[in-house]
Amino acid sequence: MFGLTSMSTISAGKLLPALALFQSGVKPLVHLDSLDIAVIAIYFAMVLLIGFYLKQKSNTSEDFFMAGREMTAWIAGLSFISANLGALELMGWAGATYEYGILAAHWYWIGAIPAILFLGMVMMPFYIISKIHSVPEYLNLRFGRGASVVAAVSFAFMTVLMSGVNMFAMALVMKVVLGWSMTFSIVVSSLAVATYVTLGGLRSAIFNEVLQFMLIWIGALLVPIFGLIEVGGWDALKIRIVHNIVNGPSYLHMWSTTGHFADNPMGIQWTGIVFGLGFAVSCGYWCTDFLVVQRVLSANSLRSARMATVIGSFFKMAVPFIVILPGLLGLVVLQNPNGSMMHLVDQAIVSAHPAAGLHSYNEVLPLMMVRYLSPGLLGLGITALIAGFMSGMAGNVSAFSAVWTYDIYQPLLNKHASDSHYVLVGRWVTFLGVIISIGAAYMVMQATGIMDYVQALFSFFIAPLFGVVLVGMFWKGATKAGGFWGLLVGTLTSVGMWAWVRIDPSAISIVALSPNAKAMAADMYRGLWSVMVAMIVTFVISLFGKPRPVEELNGLVYGATTMPKEEPVPFYKNEWLWTGVAIVCFVFLNVYFW
Amino acid sequence: MRFIEISIWFFIGVILSIYGLLIFSYGIFELITGQSAHVMLANLHASIWWGGLMLLLGLFYVLRFHPRAK
Numbered sequence: 001m002f003g004l005t006s007m008s009t010i011s012a013g014k015l016l017p018a019l020a021l022f023q024s025g026v027k028p029l030v031h032l033d034s035l036d037i038a039v040i041a042i043y044f045a046m047v048l049l050i051g052f053y054l055k056q057k058s059n060t061s062e063d064f065f066m067a068g069r070e071m072t073a074w075i076a077g078l079s080f081i082s083a084n085l086g087a088l089e090l091m092g093w094a095g096a097t098y099e100y101g102i103l104a105a106h107w108y109w110i111g112a113i114p115a116i117l118f119l120g121m122v123m124m125p126f127y128i129i130s131k132i133h134s135v136p137e138y139l140n141l142r143f144g145r146g147a148s149v150v151a152a153v154s155f156a157f158m159t160v161l162m163s164g165v166n167m168f169a170m171a172l173v174m175k176v177v178l179g180w181s182m183t184f185s186i187v188v189s190s191l192a193v194a195t196y197v198t199l200g201g202l203r204s205a206i207f208n209e210v211l212q213f214m215l216i217w218i219g220a221l222l223v224p225i226f227g228l229i230e231v232g233g234w235d236a237l238k239i240r241i242v243h244n245i246v247n248g249p250s251y252l253h254m255w256s257t258t259g260h261f262a263d264n265p266m267g268i269q270w271t272g273i274v275f276g277l278g279f280a281v282s283c284g285y286w287c288t289d290f291l292v293v294q295r296v297l298s299a300n301s302l303r304s305a306r307m308a309t310v311i312g313s314f315f316k317m318a319v320p321f322i323v324i325l326p327g328l329l330g331l332v333v334l335q336n337p338n339g340s341m342m343h344l345v346d347q348a349i350v351s352a353h354p355a356a357g358l359h360s361y362n363e364v365l366p367l368m369m370v371r372y373l374s375p376g377l378l379g380l381g382i383t384a385l386i387a388g389f390m391s392g393m394a395g396n397v398s399a400f401s402a403v404w405t406y407d408i409y410q411p412l413l414n415k416h417a418s419d420s421h422y423v424l425v426g427r428w429v430t431f432l433g434v435i436i437s438i439g440a441a442y443m444v445m446q447a448t449g450i451m452d453y454v455q456a457l458f459s460f461f462i463a464p465l466f467g468v469v470l471v472g473m474f475w476k477g478a479t480k481a482g483g484f485w486g487l488l489v490g491t492l493t494s495v496g497m498w499a500w501v502r503i504d505p506s507a508i509s510i511v512a513l514s515p516n517a518k519a520m521a522a523d524m525y526r527g528l529w530s531v532m533v534a535m536i537v538t539f540v541i542s543l544f545g546k547p548r549p550v551e552e553l554n555g556l557v558y559g560a561t562t563m564p565k566e567e568p569v570p571f572y573k574n575e576w577l578w579t580g581v582a583i584v585c586f587v588f589l590n591v592y593f594w
Numbered sequence: 595m596r597f598i599e600i601s602i603w604f605f606i607g608v609i610l611s612i613y614g615l616l617i618f619s620y621g622i623f624e625l626i627t628g629q630s631a632h633v634m635l636a637n638l639h640a641s642i643w644w645g646g647l648m649l650l651l652g653l654f655y656v657l658r659f660h661p662r663a664k
Contacts, residue, residue, distance in 0.1 A: 035620055039613060046609050053600065075602060207602045214606050218613075222644060226635050374624070374631035374641055376617040 028179030029363065030370050036379025043215065043383045044192055047208050047390070051196025054204040061422045064201035065133060065402045067298040075210055076304065077311030080295040081319075082209035083395030085216060090323055090388050091173060094368075095361035097327025098344055100265045101251025102593060103258075104327065105320045110278040112316045113586045115286035117579055119296070120309025123287055125563060126473055128302045129555040134399075135290045135469070136407040142472040142556050143483030145411065150487055152407035154461045155290060156400055160433050163396035164440020170389040171441065177366045178382070186441055189386060193393045194434035198427050202298060202402070205394040209295075212387035213315075219384025220322040223365070226372040227329035240332040244341075251328070254593045260516070267518025276524025280531040284462035288469050291399045303566050306575040313582045317589065323365075330364040333371070342367075397433040404429045460498070463527040464490025467534030474558045475539070476550060482542030490534025497526045600661050607655025614649025617641050 032040075058064045071079070096104040132138045136155065140148035167190060171182040196204045231237045241251055250257045250264055257264040258273060286292060299305035334342040344367075347360040359367060369381040405426045414421075468486045472478045500507045501522055509515040512525045553560035571577055621641030623629075630636040 035616060038616065042609065042612055046605065050602075050605055207605070210602050211606055211609065214610070218610070218648065222640060226638075226640070229638070230634060371634050372640075374620075374633050374636060376613075376620045376641055377644060380613065380617070 029177045029359070029366055030378065030382070032178065032379060032382070033375035035376045036382065039376060039379030040383050040386065043387065044188075046211065047192060047196050050207050050211070051199040051204045054196075054200030054207060058199070058201040058203060059420070059423065061405075061419050061426070063203065064423045064426050065405065066294075067201070067203040067206055069298055070300045071206060071298040071304070071308075073299060073304040073307035073311060075206060076296055076299040076308035078213045078315070079206040079209040079298075080292055080308055080312045081315045082213035082216070082391045083205075083292055083295055084316075085213070085319065085388055085391065089392070090216070090220065090385065091362050091365050093323045094327040094330070094365040095344075095363070097324045098330050098364045099361045102254055102324060102328065103264060103266050103268075105254060105324045105593065106273055106277060108316055108320050108324070109254075109586060109589055110273060111282045112286060113313050113582065114278055115282040116309050116313045116316060117582060118283060119287045119293070120306045120313075120575070121579055123469075123473065124296060124305045124309065125302060126556060126558075126561065127293065127297060128299075128305055129561060129564065131555075132297070133406045134403050135288050135293055135465070136403060138469065138556070139472075139483065139487075140407070140411075142553075143468070143478070144480040146480070146484040147468065147487050148407060149412070150484070151461070151465055152403050154491075156403050156408065158461065159291065159396050159400045159403075160436045161440050163393055163400075163433070163437035165444055166389070166392060166396075167437055167441040168444040173362065173366075173385070176363065177385075182445065186438060189390055190393065190434050190438055193390050193397065194431050197394050197398050197401075198430045201423075201426065201430075202294065202398050205398040206295060206298060208394060209391045212391040215380070215387045216384045216391075217322065219380040219382075219387075220326075220365075222377060223368045223372060223381070224321055224325040224329065227326060227333060227368065230333055231329065237328060237332065241328065244332055251331070252593075254590060256594055261512075261514040261518075261521065262516040266520050267516055268521040268524065269514065269517075272512065272517075272521045272524040272528075276521075276526075276528040280463045280466070280527035281524060283470075284464075284466040284527065284531070288466045289462055290403060291395045294399050294402060295395075301566075302564060303569070303575060307573075307578070310575055310578045310582055314585070317582070317585060326365055326368045330368055334364070334367055393434075393437070397430050397437070400433040401426045401430040404433075460491050460494040460530075463530045464494060464534035467531040468538050471535050471538045471542075472557070475542075476553055476557050476560055477542055477547045478538055479542040479545035479547055481545050482538040482540075485541045486534045486538030489537045490530045493533040494526055494530035497529060598661055601659040603655050604659040604661065607652045607657075607659060610648045610652030611656055612652070614645050614647070614652050616645070618645030618649055621645050 057068075060068075062068055093104050093107060127135075127138060130138060130141055132141065134152070136148045136152035139151050167186055168182075170189070171180075171185040174180045174185040175182050196208055200207070228234065228237065231240060238252055242249055245251060247265070255270065258268065258270040261267050261269050296305050296308050299308050330344070334344070336342050342359070344359050344361050344364055347362065350358045350360045366381075366385070369378060373381050405422055409425055409429075410417075410422065417425075464487055467490055468483050471486065472483055497511050501511055506515070508517050508522050511517075511529070512521045514521075517525075550560045555561050618641065621639055621643075624631070624641060625639060
C-alpha cells in the first residue's frame with residue numbers, strides 16, 4: 001500500500017539521475033517508506049504555507065523584526081525553547097548521555113532553568129521597558145556605540161558561521177541516517193528556512209518554531225515510552241544499567257559523583273557545574289544571546305514575556321524525557337543484527353573503520369527510532385529531527401537579520417532611511433545570511449577541523465557579554481569606557497585561555513583547577529573566568545570615569561528605573577507563583593537524581 | 595486584500611489531523627492485513643493509538659481555532 005514499488009512504472013533512465021541528487025551512496029541506517037516521505041513532504045509544505053501566509057503581515061520593521069511585539073506568552077515561550085532545541089541538541093545530548101550517563105541532564109536543568117528564570121524575572125523588565133530591538137542595542141543605550149558595535153559584529157559574524165556548522169553537522173547526520181547526499185540536505189532545508197523567514201520575518205520564524213516544537217515532541221515521545229515498556233520501567237532500567245555497564249552507578253547520578261574530577265566520566269567537578277555552567281555559560285546563553293532573547297522580546301507585555309520564560313522553563317525541564325532517557329535506554333536495549341549488545345563508539349573510531357559497521361554515540365536517537373517506529377511514525381521521528389534543525393537555523397538567521405539591520409546597518413551605514421527600506425534590507429540580509437551559512441557549511445565540509453574552532457569562537461563572546469550587561473544593569477556607576485573595555489578584555493581572556501590549553505594541554509590543570517579535568521570542564525571554567533574578568537574590568541575602569549546622570553539611566557539600570565505597574569490577575573495567572581513552582585520542580589529533580 | 599487572522603494553533607491542528615489520519619489509516623491497514631512492520635513492540639499497534647490521538651488532538655485544534663470560530 002505505502003511501498004515504493006508503485007514508482008517502478010517510472011522510467012529507470014529518468015529516475016537514476018534524479019536519485020543521484022538525493023542519495024549519497026552511503027548505506028543508510030534508516031529505510032524510509034513512501035508514507036514516511038509523505039509525512040516529511042507535508043511538513044515542508046506546511047512551513048512554506050505559513051511563510052507565504054504571513055508575508056502579508058510583515059510590512060513594517062516592528063512586524064518583520066519583532067513580530068509586532070504581540071505574541072502571547074505561550075507562543076513566545078514555546079518559540080523561545082524551540083529555537084534552542086536544534087536537531088544537534090537532540091541527537092548530540094542523547095549521544096552524550098549514552099557516553100556519560102545522566103550527567104548530561106545538567107545542561108537541561110542547572111545549565112538552563114536558573115538562567116531562564118533570571119532572564120524573565122530580573123532582566124526582562126529592562127529589556128522590555130527600554131524597548132530595545134536587540135541585546136547590542138541595550139549595550140548601546142547603556143554603554144554607547146563602542147561596546148554595542150563589538151557585540152553586534154561578533155554576534156552577527158558568529159551566528160551565521162555557527163548556522164553553517166550546524167547545517168554541515170545536520171547534513172552529515174542525514175547522510176549517515178537516511179543516505180541523503182549532503183548537498184541535497186543543505187540546499188532543501190536551508191532554502192525552506194530562507195523562504196519562510198524572508199517572507200514572514202520573525203513572526204513566520206516564531207509560528208514555525210511553535211509548529212516545530214509540537215512536531216519534535218510528537219515525533220520523539222514514542223521512543224522513551226516504548227523503551228520503558230520494553231525494559232520494564234525506570235527501576236528495571238536502573239538495575240540493568242548497574243549490572244550491564246562498567247561503572248554503571250555513575251551513569252545514574254547527577255551530583256554524587258561530582259565531588260572530584262576523577263570520579264565521573266565527564267572529568268568535571270561540582271564547582272564547574274554550578275558556577276561555570278549554571279552561572280557563566282548558561283546565563284551568557286539564555287540571558288544575552290539574542291537568538292533566544294529575541295523570541296521573548298516579541299511578547300505582547302512584560303507579564304507575557306515573563307510568563308514566556310516560565311513556560312519555557314517547564315518545557316526545558318521536560319526535554320530530558322525525549323533526549324536523556326533514550327540515551328540511557330540505548331545502553332541496555334540496542335542490539336546488533338546477531339543479537340549481541342551493540343556498543344556505540346566515538347565518531348573518530350567510526351570514521352577510522354568505515355567497513356566495521358560501527359555506529360557513533362550521536363546515532364543513538366535515530367537507532368532507537370528505527371528500533372520502535374513503524375512506517376509513518378518513523379517519518380514523524382525524522383521530521384522531528386529536521387524540524388529541530390530548521391527551528392535552530394531560523395533562529396540564527398532571524399537574529400542575524402535584526403542585529404545587522406538595527407545595530408550595524410542603521411547606525412553605521414544608513415541612519416535616515418524609511419521604515420520600508422529597513423524591512424527590505426532585513427529581507428535581503430535574511431537571504432544573505434542563509435547563503436553565507438551554506439558557504440560556511442561547505443567550508444567546514446572541506447576541513448572538518450574548522451568546526452571545533454568555530455564552536456569555540458562562539459563561546460568566547462557570550463559569557464563576557466553577560467558579565468558586562470550584568471554590571472551595567474545593576475550598578476549606576478558603570479561607565480561607557482568600563483563597558484567597552486570589560487567586554488574586550490573578558491573576550492580576550494577567554495580566547496587567551498583557550499589558546500593556552502590548545503598550545504600546552506597541561507595548562508588545563510590551571511584553567512580548570514585539576515590535571516584530571518577534561519575538555520568539558522575546561523569550557524565551563526573558561527566561561528567563569530571570562531565573566532569574572534569582564535565584570536572586574538568593567539568595575540575598575542568605571543571607578544576612574546564619570547558615571548552618567550541617574551535620569552539618563554531610567555529603563556536601563558536597577559534603582560534608576562520606574563517599574564511599570566501591572567494589572568492584577570488571578571493567582572493562577574501570576575508569573576511569580578509559577579516561577580516558584582518551577583524552582584520547586586527544579587530542586588526536586590536535582591535531589592531525586594542526586 | 596483583507597488579512598484574515600489565522601492562529602498558529604489552527605495550522606498545528608491541520609497538520610496533526612493530516613498526520614493522524616495517515617498514520618491511523620496505516621495502523622488499520624496493518625491490523626487488517628496482518629502485515630506488521632519489523633519493529634520492536636509492533637504488537638502494541640502504536641500507529642492506531644498514536645495516530646488516533648493525533649487525529650483527535652488535531653481536530654480539536656482545527657475546530658477550536660478555526661478562523662470563523664472567532
